[in-house]
Amino acid sequence: GAVVSQHPSRVICKSGTSVKIECRSLDFQATTMFWYRQFPKQSLMLMATSNEGSKATYEQGVEKDKFLINHASLTLSTLTVTSAHPEDSSFYICSARGALDSPLHFGNGTRLTVT
């Protein structure tokens, strides 16, 4: 079945540094990818929609200058958390779809801890 690979699975960084998370669709071309964030014991919150070759669309309340999204190819989207702070510590999950009405496939998430 379709696989979405997310890397790294865990990252610890110091406050003020930037962290890049990669999301790859391994066996299909993903015209659209989504980035979610999940805090402990809470549901997934959509951060942004990433379309290949165009600017990402951010959900209300998500700072686009802090969470930089790049979707340069049909198989790769990256999320960069810039100037990370402890409150950015969370579980970040990407997802991707291939054909228009095919299911959404999710990566296994990245646990970010900012110290």
Add this chain to the structure above:
Amino acid sequence: DAKTTQPNSMESNEEEPVHLPCNHSTISGTDYIHWYRQLPSQGPEYVIHGLTSNVNNRMASLAIAEDRKSSTLILHRATLRDAAVYYCILRRGGSNYKLTFGKGTLLTVNP
């Protein structure tokens, strides 16, 4: 977006069937009913989806009420690996596939 309502938690015994309910009384005619599940510390996993007719796949069955205001995800024989949070989500057909997750149902499977 039309909302869904699910019980916060449910419990089942191993090898018994599980019926997970979902209410979506404000569903529109073009809304697909999707089910995803999330195991601890993992990303969500697609389970099944349907529009009007009941659906079966290797993971589960989806029973959709005739008026489409509710649906039930059926796991025919629960295993310990089915313990997860199950999300019932509506997605408008033809849209960009943005999924809005609710709180879901935490399914506990007892050995």
